[in-house]
Structures are given as structure tokens and as C-alpha cells.
Amino acid sequence: MPKSIPRTYSRYSRDAVELIGALIREARTERKLTARELADRAGISRGMLQRIEKGHPKCEIGAVFEAAAIVGIQLFEADDRALAQHLRHTREKLALLPKSVRRTSKPVHDEF
Amino acid sequence: MPKSIPRTYSRYSRDAVELIGALIREARTERKLTARELADRAGISRGMLQRIEKGHPKCEIGAVFEAAAIVGIQLFEADDRALAQHLRHTREKLALLPKSVRRTSKPVHDEF
DNA sequence: TTTTAAAGAACTATATATGGATCAAAAATA
DNA sequence: TATTTTTGATCCATATATAGTTCTTTAAAA
Numbered sequence: 001m002p003k004s005i006p007r008t009y010s011r012y013s014r015d016a017v018e019l020i021g022a023l024i025r026e027a028r029t030e031r032k033l034t035a036r037e038l039a040d041r042a043g044i045s046r047g048m049l050q051r052i053e054k055g056h057p058k059c060e061i062g063a064v065f066e067a068a069a070i071v072g073i074q075l076f077e078a079d080d081r082a083l084a085q086h087l088r089h090t091r092e093k094l095a096l097l098p099k100s101v102r103r104t105s106k107p108v109h110d111e112f
Numbered sequence: 113m114p115k116s117i118p119r120t121y122s123r124y125s126r127d128a129v130e131l132i133g134a135l136i137r138e139a140r141t142e143r144k145l146t147a148r149e150l151a152d153r154a155g156i157s158r159g160m161l162q163r164i165e166k167g168h169p170k171c172e173i174g175a176v177f178e179a180a181a182i183v184g185i186q187l188f189e190a191d192d193r194a195l196a197q198h199l200r201h202t203r204e205k206l207a208l209l210p211k212s213v214r215r216t217s218k219p220v221h222d223e224f
Numbered sequence: 225t226t227t228t229a230a231a232g233a234a235c236t237a238t239a240t241a242t243g244g245a246t247c248a249a250a251a252a253t254a
Numbered sequence: 255t256a257t258t259t260t261t262g263a264t265c266c267a268t269a270t271a272t273a274g275t276t277c278t279t280t281a282a283a284a
Contacts, residue, residue, distance in 0.1 A: 013177040016187045022202040029209045045243045057174025065125040090134040097141045100230045102282045157273045212260045
């Protein structure tokens, strides 16, 4: 791991991460929670919550989702049950797909 | 940083992260991309993509979103433009909210 | 069935994110 | 305005996620 070129992100990814952060901050403020309170509840440091709310792309996704969930932000617009079901369904569908993708000589032409 | 108690995650967060991973794998397979190909395009290692698809909660959120975007998974059910606009709108709304939350003696009773 | 590429699973070195502390600036209430 | 809490920012030590490699297992396709 000699050099470590800083990772680059597409605009879409950057916007998405930043949006989540902004939504968390918005929800936290509306619910009158201090940064410390939310951080404690989420089991993360205040500094990390700062980065999350700022939309830093290198934060643990688990920590981000945890903070989001606490202030009531639904990913996938689905509650607990719906999310779990979606997950089960996706797992099943995944079981039916090929286990590995075979790259056969010429790359397929796709839909272009 | 002496001890480092392993972070815990709510079921919702775990399911959400796992679902994203499963969706990425599903989309990748359907698009006939090998793990190496997607990893290369996303600028991450193959090992990391493995963890992402497995739903490991400690992956960088930026890397996860990047991989998701490449295989066409829309977070927030919004495309580039809609997402950017949503972000702008949230920033504006945020600017109107109080900059800090004052915890005045007795914690508010909220909606419980 | 045979072939061979893809995926899974370790392992290591290292870059780095994190927790925790501190300090200053900002801003909410009294 | 005065007071006091919250937030922003920085710094450091350390835990740890990551890239990269290697080896094994699996499973497409010939």
C-alpha cells in the first residue's frame, strides 16, 4: 500500500452523501437534539457526527444509517418490516441468479 | 482510545446496509459485470466490493454509493438532477433552522 | 468431463478514520 | 447585554479498514 491515491467520487455519490448528512442535521435540529445527544444515542463521537452531517464520504455507512434512523430518516422509504421483507425478497432473487459472471472473450454489446 | 468497544447497530441499519449490498450484487450480476470489473470502475479493491455486497456496516459510505451508482441503483429514487435539487433545497431549509439546539433544563416532552 | 475464469477466504503492511480532548467562536435564552 | 451551552475546528494516539497478494473453491462454458 505504498502510494494511496485519494479516492474520487462521482458528483452523484457526493451529492447523495451530502444530502443524507443535511437531512440528518435538519431532522436533528427539528427534534431539538444536540449533536452530543444524537452522537451518544448513535454510539459515535461528536466529531464523527460532525463529519456525517457535513457529508464526508469516508464515514462508516453503518454509523451514518444509525444516526439517520434515530432521527427518523427512512432509507428506501420503508419501515422496519417493509425493509426486512425487501431484504428477504432480494436474497431470494439473488439465489436464483448465476453465482459468478463469466467474461467470455468479447465483452457483450449491452444496450448501447 | 484504549478499549474500543465494538460498535452496535440497530436491526434497521443492518438490514438497510445489507439490502444495498444485495441490490448491488443483483444489479452487477444482471449486467454481467465481474466483481473485478465493478471494483475497478468504482476505484475500489475487489476485497472491498466483497464486503460491500455482503453488507458490512463499516465500509465507506462513499465507496458503497459509488458502486451502487455504477450499476444503476438510485438512492432516494432520484436521478442526478433531482438529487442535486433536493440537496439545494435541503441546504436552504437548513439555513433557516437554528444554528444550535439549546438544551433548556428539562428535556422537552416531545410527541411521546 | 475438462478447462479456466470468477469468487471466496485468508493474511500483511500501511494509510487513515476514529475517539477523545481542548479551545475558540457562535448563538440561544434569561 | 450577560451568561452559558452548543458547535466548529484542530490535534494526537491508536484501532482498524483498506489495498494487494496468494491460495482454494466454485461454477460457467467448451
